[in-house]
Amino acid sequence: MLGPGSARRRGPWRPRDELASATQELGATSREMFALGEGGGAALRSLDESPIEEDEEALREEDHDIDQFNEDTFGTGAVEDWEEQHEGLDDHAEDPDDLLKENNLAESISKLVIDSDLEDPAIMRAIPSNPPLQAPPRLNASMWDGPMVFGGIGNPFLSHLEENRMLSGSKDSILPKRPALGQDEERDLSDRAPPPRSTSPVIGSPPVRTAPIGTPPKHMSYLASQQPSILCPTPVHVRAPIHQRFSAPFNERMSPTQLLNLANSSLRAHHFQGGVTQMLNPLLLGTAQQTGRMSPSHFARMPGLVGSQLTAMKANLLQSRMGQMMPPVTGFRPYFSPATAGHLQDIRSSQSIFRADTTHLHPQHRRLLNQRLQLQNSRNQHRGLNGSAGDRHSRGSYHEQAKKDPYGNLMTQREKEWVSKIQMMQLQSADPYLDDYYYQNYFERLEKKQAALDLNSEGPKKERTKLITPQVAKLEHTYRPVQFEGSLGKLTVSSVNNPRKMIDAVVTTRTDDDETKEKLVRDKRRQTLFTIERTYSLVLEVQDLEKKFLQVSEAERPAVLEQRKSKIIQMYENLRGKQAHSTERVSDDHFVQIMCIRKGKRLAAKVLHLLSTEQAANVVLATARNLPYLVKKDSQDEVLPCLTEPCSLLVNRLPSSALTELLQQLTGSAQSSQPGSQFPSILQNKFGLTLFYVILSQGERLQSSEAASELMQDNRWTELVFAVTRELLKVPQASLAKPLFVPTNLLALFSHYVDRQTLNVLESKLQLSGKPR
């Protein structure tokens, strides 16, 4: 089965037919043939567009036949219709680039080529240099076609054509456009040399290499000398030689794959003699300056060029590239140095070079290979550029580096930036305080320290390099599952986002009477735990709001305050429980439940800081009221002391009436005028005793400060203190807890109420004078 292209061959293309059959004999599958045809077909496709009317009709007919044949053989859909695929790639529109007007020129040149007799390279050599002057714009075109650097001139063009025929068929969708340029030359010259096809019969396998992969170029020198005058080498010979003919810029860092490919392309380039070479050089120079679109890849095919010339041109290239920025890069312009902007062009240009041996591959494989080669090539080119251009630049550091470390800068600047870019992308977040809390905090602290230092030193403010990560707006991604068109019903495709439902998990509640009571208890505890968690989240939110408040503008601040307030109210409600009626007192039950849990106590400590005085007093009252019970519960955890600080802060703010009430509650003498039986247990607890002392201390302060002491007017206080003093005397010293701190004015307080003797006793007992135990 012959591919679509092959059928078109008639007349001058007969040799190709022969080759086709020969290949079949070799055992190539029809697939390969098709691939072969693909290349030819693509090349010839443009025939349809070029003004050659003779075969147009016939060709189209043939096309149809061939397509039919293919369908018969391979079935519908098995064979990619590359023609359709490449339809869009074709540059129908006028090239917006006014500089080159390549299409017009292309046509004129193509006419030129047709006219001239290109049968014999010897004849080509004799052609005067008129055509070359029109060739330069073709250089741009040749970016896409790769080898076709000089349209209509000489052998390099000649020899590249077969390749190009192959290459053009394997255009990826990566290439946005493929200018319709003198493909007629290809048609004419397609019979010059057989295409560089591998003898590998297996689709997708790498091309047969006469040299094993990894062999450095040096080993091939013997072959080079053997074939100085090969015009149309057979495929086998193509691969092997010519490595050494590379000029200086191509350092040993190019992979052997690339070298082989280059050898391929430049093989025919070597045929011309010095005269042509000299023609080429000024051209190159001229074009480099003009178009600025030459890439180092073109140099590959100019083997006659001496290194120095090349480097000069490369310097030009660098400069010419400066002005070009590639659209895909715009988003990260600050990241990419201008020199790298033209890189993408390199990819495209070099893409075609290295495709020589990939035409027989499966399209997918080919694409992967190409991409890999692109990366390699770009790296190598860049390295090559860096190597040579770097030397030319007067950056001493680079030069020194290169001297000391020959393997240095293997990773190019561009690659480093690329990796950095990825890392930066990973740092983008919608809420940095959520995603990267520790980093943010650490740097804030650092900056504060630095600011403090700066203030002290008052010297010039040092500019610290700081990583600025942008805040990306949070995008809501609603996942829409994949839907197939034209399918009957809804096909379910399970993926990470919507996994397939494997189990039908149903919640069943056990209604067992025996378990009810335990369950209730469990549930209640669970409820409490939930409440604690919810309140904790509220605390965190309030903290965030406070931070936000500082950062947000003046206008938004009230809103933030409002949010904060509402959250605090919620917190309080959570803690104390909701009030059924406004007048009715809330039962302490809920609160006590929370306080029985370790986390609840810590939570209360945190919340106390945020509450208003009244609310806080309420909480502390409740605590005091239930303290004996809590003390009992806390015996294992011993977390109550965490409440000391907020409680003492609060107490110090309390007015006398509230203070009295608090003392009353604490001593348990709310109902009776005598301290409750539980009071001694409070004294035995660290927190209890400390709280007690704090209250007394505050009382003393109030007493001594106010002129007409409110406190003294209220009998309750005096009575309480008397009662308390009695209790203190009663309690044995050993059982007294060690308070967290002893306020200094307690002695003064007691001195108001007791006589000297008792005072001394109290002093020694409670260690009021501050002597260490």
Added chain:
Amino acid sequence: MPGSHPSCAGVTSGGAKMNYMPGTASLIGDIDKKHLVVLRDGRTLIGYLRSVDQFANLVLHRTVERIHVGRKYGDIPRGIFVVRGENVVLLGEIDLERETDTPLQKVSIEEILEAQRVQQHEKQEAEKAKSEALKERGLSIPRTDTLDEY
């Protein structure tokens, strides 16, 4: 790309002293320097860091595998290493001036390999004895073969 593109304050364009990602941990600044890398399987590699990528895959050049046994160590030259990022436990730059400033004694490869073999053997023996003792007492500790253990 939603949002503004990232910018890096303090970046000087083009020069050799580019401040890559200040304030963060990035391997870019470590390129072309001699590093010591510890892998998950316990190997210690010393080589020049030539290339990294976003996964912290490393390309080490002129790599030497250093085996430590007791107070002795031996170097096995390995050439070029490409390490998959997930296998790296830690890595650190080697101060070339202080590189030789170790109390450890360098020995030949054969010697260190022999020492390592002996050490492994001893460890296995101890392990065996331990499991025997536990078995006698009716206890068994499940072997954690899949964890990174060396």
